Amino acid sequence: MSELITENVEKKTVLNIGFDDTDSPKGMCTTFLAYKLVDLLKKQRTEFLDFPRLVRFNPNIPWKTRGNGAVSIKIKTSNPSKIKNQVKNLVSKYSDTKNGANPGLVFFESDSIPHEFTEFSDLALWQLIHRSNAKKFAKKNNLEYFYKGNGQGLVGAIGAIGYDFKDHTLELLSYRKKQKFGKERKISIQSVKEMQEKTYPDTFNSFDTKKGRVLITPHGPDPVFFGVRGENVSSLVYASKIIKSDEKLDGYMIFKSNQGTGDHLKNELTFETMKPYASGKLTGIVSNSPKIVKGGHVFFKILSNNNEFWCAVYKPTGMSVIASDLIQGDKISVGGGVRKASKNFPRIINLEFIEIISLKKQITTSNPICKKCNKKMKSKGKGQGFQCIRCGKKSSRKINQEISRNLQKKLYLPKVSAHRHLTRPQQRQGIQNKSKIFKNSLSWFCVYEN
Template sequence: MTVIGLDDTDSRTAGMCSTYLAALVAEAVADAGGTVDRHVLVRLNPAVEHKTRGNAALAVHTDLDADRSFDVAADLVAEYAVGDDARTSPGLVVADADPNAVPDAVADFAAEAVREFHSLDDALRLADDAGFRHAGWGAETEDGAPGRGRIGALAAVGAWCAWTRDDADPTYELISYREFDRCGTPRDIDEASVFAAADAEYPGAWDTVDRGTGQAVCVPNAPGPILHGVRGDDRDAVRRVAEHIDSEPVDRTALFHTNQGTDAHLADAVLAELRDGAGYRVTGQVVTEPETRQGGHVFLALGDGDRELDCVAFAPTGRFRDRVRALRTGDRITACGEVDRGTMKLEKFAVRSLVETELVVPACPGCGRSMESAGADQGYRCRRCDTAEPGKVERELDRSLERGWYEVPPTARRHVAKPLVRGGFDAPTHPER
């Protein structure tokens, strides 16, 4: 068996997409006499500095021999990759290995790539040690060589083995591509058909649309060759959604096995263990009231008795901010997100316990008005009715939140973040659609 890994072949400006190139590679492999077992799409650490639009690396599993596979893939990368984009640094790694039996070090590299930072030097050393052929294109990187995409390409080579070993729960994405000469023009898609298909197959297919905003999430805004991409747990469901979308002609399709929607980027931790550039699940108490700042971003602080962590729900998370604003000092939550410059970018949170009462100035039982202070340590009194209370009294709070998980809407979800509708969470869920 052979594993072809590639990454960083797309462009933010020219519109090329690495998944499209992977689909072309798979077709060329088949034309060369090989059988393609699967396409793999791997979302890597979303916090890395050098990344493609969605930070995805791709792999193609085939029985075509490694040398022929390398030649086929290298020709296509050289032809289609946008090498003159300063932010694009294409890389190719081809392994003469069973996808389920790559070296442990390569599987470890792949598992770590979704949360850690890897250097090109580390990737090349590991690829050479494993005897994998590789090539790079584009300008030299800070590592002194072209082809930074070989980091992601090597991670894509090891991903399937890592997922199998670690009992991961891969998902699917069926990507439909436009006729290439239409790239850069507005997509012709009947949105009503997208919403109807999404409703028919939910939750087997998820994040197809956002009913709160009325957006077809599966349709990208970038100028590349993707017409739409349908994600879900059920490969048949994502196919049916795609088939029922009325649109301009579909040139080709490819079904990818992915780590999208898995929360693979998150690790359980305590506040003292957090570092920038990684994703976490942390539990603590809300220690500041939520505050809406300039731009509509909502901030609060979480504490565990020893440390505090600033958390933010950015404006693009839309209605999720209302959930964050509904939190109060004293609530206990589990927060999830990437830490950047000491602040967690909230993706979801779970309410563990809520403050149910608050202390308020007592009301006079006679006239119903709020009492006044009777002086330092003298309690409260109503001068009109001559009634008194020794101190503040508890009043039950009307809370809009319930115990359980809340999440950002589909329009704001990161590729690798797990939608609540997928299940497997440790408390009740309140999914967004």
């Protein structure tokens, strides 16, 4: 007699968790909250469907804490309500609300992300979105959401879930033990330099060789010890092992990110979209002679689609020399963030790149040269032509001479120490990392046993 054996298969739900603005200038970090959350979920044997996602949004938002980054995590679980409660508790515990953090948390149960999320995320990448719009979005789409303070974090929380990666990089963030929060970070400069040399081009923007400056350590009191950005897990783990420090660290986690993609500058700035704090790019003709002001900063105008736009290049970017060599008539493409109007200037684009498309010939006129004596002729007076004072040879007009330009038809970027999180570095030009492969077996998360 055969028996029919039935198994109860637990139904699993795909849960997207997005959160942002849990940090303040005085401490904590949204990625550290993600690290703590992943640690908790891994202990519960939760199934992860992708790397934790660290999405950097519009870097020109005035109330951002540091890099304007939000985090989302995609998991599969048979007990979503339990996990939601755990996440809420962690957000409350690890948000620095007493120092101005305005955390936002969003839950969305679905394997596929509706296009409305992606549109919202795309907008947050280059424009200013008010928190009231995020609350309206959450209500309209029946999202489960939670916030403290004014709820500004809801913008990033929704955006991090909806972000559609056309290109991505990875970042290994290494975290400190609690007793070290706020204390000086001591790291071997030579080891960081060596790490960059050994892992190039699979890592980027770790060390400024010209200044001898380490670029992987933050300077604030947050829990991050260092962050290495690159293209794949193995290179990042290898890089982290080269870096030397006497400090015992808590662990690390690797995020999938839009850092180094330049995605915030993919949208065209127009007269209509050039709102304060917007980011984008435009192509046009230099319409005046660049002005160099006190401090070495350079200002010039560009004519695009019959509208003139002011552009600013600040000396610390290292691009001020490039900007000062532009002349009226040069065709260029520029990208950056819009600064609101001041008493001296209307809205102005703070440039993050200059790409020379074509250079106008620079012509100067001078007195003709006597071919016999190889000396410049002297003017005989207005309308009377020119004459060599040695041999008497005459000429009726001045001569035109083309001056060689110091610029080339190419892309100019700020020096590496002036790059933003989203800046696409030179070594990533033309590269698109579209890989969607995620293996839980990869060493993307680790808590050290020490």
